[in-house]
Amino acid sequence: xxxxxxxxxxxIGGNGIPVESIKILNDSIGTxxxxxxxxxxxxxxxxxxxxxxxxxGNDNLHRLAAKATLKHDAxxxxxxxxxxxxxxxxxxxxxxxxxxxYAIDSATTSEVDDAIGLRIDKDGVExxxxxxxxxxxxxxxxxxxxxxxARHMATTSYLPEGVFFMLPKPIIEAATLRIDRKCRTFNINxxxxxxxxxxxxxxxxxxxxxxxxxxxxxxxxxxxDTKSATPLSSTPEWCKDEDIKKIHRIYExxxxxxxxxxxxxxxxxxxxxxxxxxxxxxxxxxTSVEGVQDQIISTKDARVAVAELMIAANETCSRLAQQFKxxxxxxxxxxxxxxxxxxxxxxxGYGVSVISGxxxxxxxxxxxxxxxxxxxxxxxxFATKLFDSLSSLMGVTRAIYHHEPLFHIGLxxxxxxxxxxxxxxxxxxxxxxxxxxxxxxxxxxxFEEFIPAFQMAELCADASKKQEAEALLQDNSASYWxxxxxxxxxxxxxxxxxxxxxxxxxxxxxxxxxxxLCGRTRYLGSSPEDFRGxxxxxxxxxxxxxxxxxxxxxxxxxxxxxxxxxxxxxVSDVYIPRLQMIHTMYHNDPTLAVGTAVRCRVELCDxxxxxxxxxxxxxxxxxxxxxxxxxxxxxxxxxxx
Numbered sequence: 214x215x216x217x218x219x220x221x222x223x224x225i226g227g228n229g230i231p232v233e234s235i236k237i238l239n240d241s242i243g244t245x246x247x248x249x250x251x252x253x254x255x256x257x258x259x260x261x262x263x264x265x266x267x268x269x270g271n272d273n274l275h276r277l278a279a280k281a282t283l284k285h286d287a288x289x290x291x292x293x294x295x296x297x298x299x300x301x302x303x304x305x306x307x308x309x310x311x312x313x314x315y316a317i318d319s320a321t322t323s324e325v326d327d328a329i330g331l332r333i334d335k336d337g338v339e340x341x342x343x344x345x346x347x348x349x350x351x352x353x354x355x356x357x358x359x360x361x362x363a364r365h366m367a368t369t370s371y372l373p374e375g376v377f378f379m380l381p382k383p384i385i386e387a388a389t390l391r392i393d394r395k396c397r398t399f400n401i402n403x404x405x406x407x408x409x410x411x412x413x414x415x416x417x418x419x420x421x422x423x424x425x426x427x428x429x430x431x432x433x434x435x436x437x438d439t440k441s442a443t444p445l446s447s448t449p450e451w452c453k454d455e456d457i458k459k460i461h462r463i464y465e466x467x468x469x470x471x472x473x474x475x476x477x478x479x480x481x482x483x484x485x486x487x488x489x490x491x492x493x494x495x496x497x498x499x500t501s502v503e504g505v506q507d508q509i510i511s512t513k514d515a516r517v518a519v520a521e522l523m524i525a526a527n528e529t530c531s532r533l534a535q536q537f538k539x540x541x542x543x544x545x546x547x548x549x550x551x552x553x554x555x556x557x558x559x560x561x562g563y564g565v566s567v568i569s570g571x572x573x574x575x576x577x578x579x580x581x582x583x584x585x586x587x588x589x590x591x592x593x594x595f596a597t598k599l600f601d602s603l604s605s606l607m608g609v610t611r612a613i614y615h616h617e618p619l620f621h622i623g624l625x626x627x628x629x630x631x632x633x634x635x636x637x638x639x640x641x642x643x644x645x646x647x648x649x650x651x652x653x654x655x656x657x658x659x660f661e662e663f664i665p666a667f668q669m670a671e672l673c674a675d676a677s678k679k680q681e682a683e684a685l686l687q688d689n690s691a692s693y694w695x696x697x698x699x700x701x702x703x704x705x706x707x708x709x710x711x712x713x714x715x716x717x718x719x720x721x722x723x724x725x726x727x728x729x730l731c732g733r734t735r736y737l738g739s740s741p742e743d744f745r746g747x748x749x750x751x752x753x754x755x756x757x758x759x760x761x762x763x764x765x766x767x768x769x770x771x772x773x774x775x776x777x778x779x780x781x782x783x784v785s786d787v788y789i790p791r792l793q794m795i796h797t798m799y800h801n802d803p804t805l806a807v808g809t810a811v812r813c814r815v816e817l818c819d820x821x822x823x824x825x826x827x828x829x830x831x832x833x834x835x836x837x838x839x840x841x842x843x844x845x846x847x848x849x850x851x852x853x854x
Contacts (some may be wrong), residue, residue: 236264271500348635367679369637370620373495384801410473467521493793542640545619
């Protein structure tokens, strides 16, 4: 299995294989099976299919090649029953929660980690509580189940073709928040200053939630869009006027916190770091992509409401841990090294210059001009905001876990951790354990021991490594299925010839069209650096599926496609609404400004090797451009200055 995974990583470009090893494989397997030269990744793919490792021709090779464990073994599953009926000693500390608490999620969410509560005390003071599923009840620290499942996997993998859970499914079902039973909860309580947005009067308690109320992002977004104080057609039956009032208040406070943080970061650094990037919902059935939909932009306000309250809860856990001197998995970003800064300075390469849009963050004068501009939804405003977010994130390292507080540049704080998703993230379970042990000690109990700092350091390093690998797997898998969607629904249906297996030197390329929104455009000048990546592309397009390992037609096609790129003098970042993805486009049009809507042609799409090349064929009319802006359904938080 390990060797087959290594060969699969070779197919997708994840690792190399020594030439001598390839020769041995050719002599012993490739030639007898008449597969062809295994130096060609496509022939290696055929070999893996013959061996039965790849059972479905269009399956996600990134998942098959993953080093991480994605499924629980039989031994892990066999010990699950003994943890389902486990008595929790912490039950003596729990209080009953009898008011409605709101779980705002996607309609397809099966495991509910958290819910939000809002109450006014007898003195008229407003309190927020984030109620989190208490997963450590059924999967306690250092138990055999915890070591073999949560600690071993560290995170749930959400891939388009399926979800691979960190915890065994019966444990998730036992711990998830449900509407049909009382649920154990880990409660994170705080107040929010109405002027500054700062958290105060923070505490952690344990409870029994009796009235969980579920509502979808779409239903909440409709309430926000219409500013309705009464139930709408999409509003659940349980939701009364008082509930709607609280749901609106949650958004008001969340937006205040978000804007306060953005202002603070703008005052300190000149601009805030936003993460307003598309995140497509890719629906896969078998090995076919049934659709690609927006799951962020159309419900942005509802997601902001939830995200900001989760950030507040995580900050609360971090600040209380520091106050009580607890070692937990703090969350932060690594400082940029000098090499990274130098690389950033040379990111465009020698001879490359920006001719439209901007590189990096906006100046003070640009921000002032944007603030005075009429608040209308336009392609330019959407593209500017989108690509500003991309630029601000380019210089930020991936966040990691550390046993001591670490500065988080995206949130501008050293007071951060993860605590609201223990069903899918192992570090959240560690945070819960430490706080529960401390809470018990405050009440004179000693049910478990604290995790010592040296062990927490090891657990944090291991979780960071595994989470980074999972994030890469998720990104690569999403790209694969998006390219598969383009190839199946755009290329194959609109061209007379499969571009991957041309029938001759004059085989036509795909001529299908997609609508794109331009970001910044760069003039490449005389820089050869920007074309070095083309060599890999040129070689990969020669790897055509045939028995002799290559052909004159594939070489001709490779040269033809390489010229399409190498003859270009400009490159633009583009947003493709149909795919909910940001890509790059080589061309010769210096007039493509930020926000320009362009009809683009798919020149090549190769899902397996990760190639997608598009070329502009014309700017759309004003009417079509306006229709695109409307279709994007841009919410207020994405168009605010």
